[in-house]
Amino acid sequence: FYIVNGCSLTSGADRKCRRMINSIYKKNPETKVIITGCYAQSHPYLDSINQSKSLIVPQYLKEFIPEIATNQFRANRFSPLLLKDYLKERMQMRINAFAGRSRAFVKIQDGCSDYCAYCIIPFMRGNPKSKKAEIIIKEISGLVKAGFQEVVLTGINLGVWAEDLSGELSLSSLIRQIEKIKGLKRLRLSSIGVQHINKELIQVIADSGKLCKHLHISLQSGDDFILNKMQRKYSVSKYLGKIEQIKKAVENISFTTDIIVGFPGESNEHFKNTLKAVKIVGFLKVHIFPFSPREKTQAYCLPEKVALKTIEMRKQQLKDTAMQVSLLFRKSLLNKTVQVLFEQQEQDYSIGYSDNYVPVKVYGCKNLENKLLSIKVIRVTINHTFGRLL
Template identity: 30%
Template sequence: MNEKQRKEQSQIKQSNPADIKSDQDNLNRLKDKTSDDFIKYFEATYEPPNLRKAQKRGKQDVKYHDNFEIDEQFKGLGTGRKYLIRTYGCQMNEHDTEVMSGILEEMGYEATTNQKEADIILLNTCAIRENAENKVFGEIGHLKPLKVENPDLIIGVCGCMSQEESVVNRILEKHHQVDLIFGTHNIHRLPQLVENAHLSKERVVEVWSKEGDVIENLPKRRQGNIKAWVNIMYGCDKFCTYCIVPYTRGKERSRRPEDIIQEVRHLAAQGYKEVTLLGQNVNAYGKDFDDIEFGLGDLMDEIRKIDIPRVRFTTSHPRDFDDRLIEVLAKGGNLMPYIHLPVQSGNSNVLKLMGRKYTREQYLELVGKIKEAIPNASFTTDIIVGFPNETEEQFEDTLSLYDEVGFEGAYTFIFSPRDGTPAAKFNDKISMDEKKERLQRLNKKVNTLSAEAMKKYEGETVKVLVEGESKNNPDVLAGYTEHSKLVNFTGPRTAIGQIVEVKITEAKTWTLDGVMVEESVEVS
């Protein structure tokens, strides 16, 4: 094979098992063919991620697999090799990284934080904003010298960005140091994909536009032994006009309740102190079940009976926050009185353009219901500033809603158009300078209300789940209250991993300082 043929053959191999029976068989079959034959094969089999098809796909092909196992042939593949995963984005991506780490370690790989030691580097990406994508492409560029030094190094891009056609095409055209591209629906095929990349020495692309399956018993390498993520569902059906998530993560698919309850019980038995139930739209849990009526409220009613001190959930959508969930949360116990409830805008017309399908009034009514049932509840939110053609008056509605709800924190963003979403096509007459000025005004309010919320804790004693040393001072411990307030305090290292009482001595804008109460005991 000449150099030109080698380069062309190294371009791409799409290995979706629905279309290609055997990756290695196809590779062998192509060895003696001309480059033209390879290109024909590639054009016939490779289909990049397609946002239009993603929106139209249904759930009829979703399958449930009860017991994932790694085939014995892959278990020694990583012996003597090291891996590094860099994670961008939300808690779901963090949890996906835990799964990929678990799979790689069962294959024999060892984790490393030194990229020069790594034999495989995976970038687990986020597509929700342009800035997140720019960071990833910058990192891909920084990894190129490592590939030059070590041609056997496997560089992979996975996660939400890999589900975007434009991203995949950009990588294929400009970033030849990337060996492996796979999406959000086929993490369980990581052993096959890594083997393909090792053996074939050609670029491997496997991105599915079909719905992902629900797969149980995936191995996980959890970060720490105090707090754990528990994924209860995948995907989102809302299709807000600005959001790429339904395209990159697929439509809503819920895990069976018995599998989730078993996982939480197992974590409790291992000594974990807190679990957070995860979903792109977590309170839509169970709406896709055909055989039972069982929603998030029902699930949390079962989990609150498990002997684990703290239970949280994120992220919820106002449309799916029903009375049953409020009723169960009001029972308290190990269900934390902290609710993250993204509003995005305080103006009903903007909400309509966003496709949120609730009004300002309906949102405030929901908050009122929750406050009545859970008087000590604290709220945080997400807000988008500068949605196309948002007027000054509409932005003022967001500021006034922030005051009316009394949010104690917010993730605030300037609108970022995502290719393939309806809002990306909206004609926008607002200048970036005006959007930045609005963001500054909003952030000033966010900081002010956060400081006010923190001030009320001064002199109070709060329960803190101690996670470890403070990031800024190894002589100080850090942890979170029931309302997710970060507390830095002095106390013995034996408190790490325990829930202790801390007297707050000083409130800052975003954190609390304190001293552990003497003879403080763990609160069960």
């Protein structure tokens, strides 16, 4: 059988999932397909597929697919007792192993209630749900014992962790607890909203010897008019002000971000403001998404749609600008020493990531996977950063 783990973040991702499922059945009409991920959470197309040959597993149960496939291969029909057990396990959001990786990803939170105008995720994942601190600590301790050098804390809306738990808890206090785990070398945050970065968290990043000096903070637009239409919870000035605070407190910290191009009503002037913001921050990397209208979201029916040709032009312009500011940041590391955790071998190069998330290539050294080493940055090009083992 096949497993299709489908993303539903954009309409383009939906189409790819649909084409893949159709292709599988076309090649082998008798095969069985397990469909999971956000795509399986809520999509009308799934009502029309052959229910006797497919099993739709909700996003929140996908880690139990091996057991479900073995015991319950009946579309949308679970034994009530087994489903209860699955849900009990699911609330712990456990991750057990990451074969062949140097980094382990630990999901500490799921769900979001922000309801940004363009985003389908709250409809797919529901309200925020946090994993308890003691479970997180136990899980990370196990991963460290298994040999992982770096752990990445992930979540749909990481900054709201613990808001649904009792007690005086915060992401900052959790980080302090995790740092005490013996043997853990590096800790990284996957993504966080700028509105959730407070003085306490900035101080934790500045003081920590384990928390990586890198933050992924979605900008989405560099124009207040568009941010307001998107129903984001910050202004451009607040975003840039927070970035400046962090830069002053944490040397060599890097920032990555997400930006939507072509949101309804985005004019040339609005887009120029986004380019300006990108240059001011100096992002290491910008993830660029063309606006994708999603049913159920408020932006789906907004007027003033931007022409596809204009969106493509803006995407390229933003990509060019992002590459230039990334080059400037990486050049600032020339002749400096960075700590690199190596993850793979590519021909004659060992490749890994610095704590500020710069991919670094070292020539002529082999068998460095899962090793954390001091590297001197010796050369930077538009696409690559090269280093030498010290």
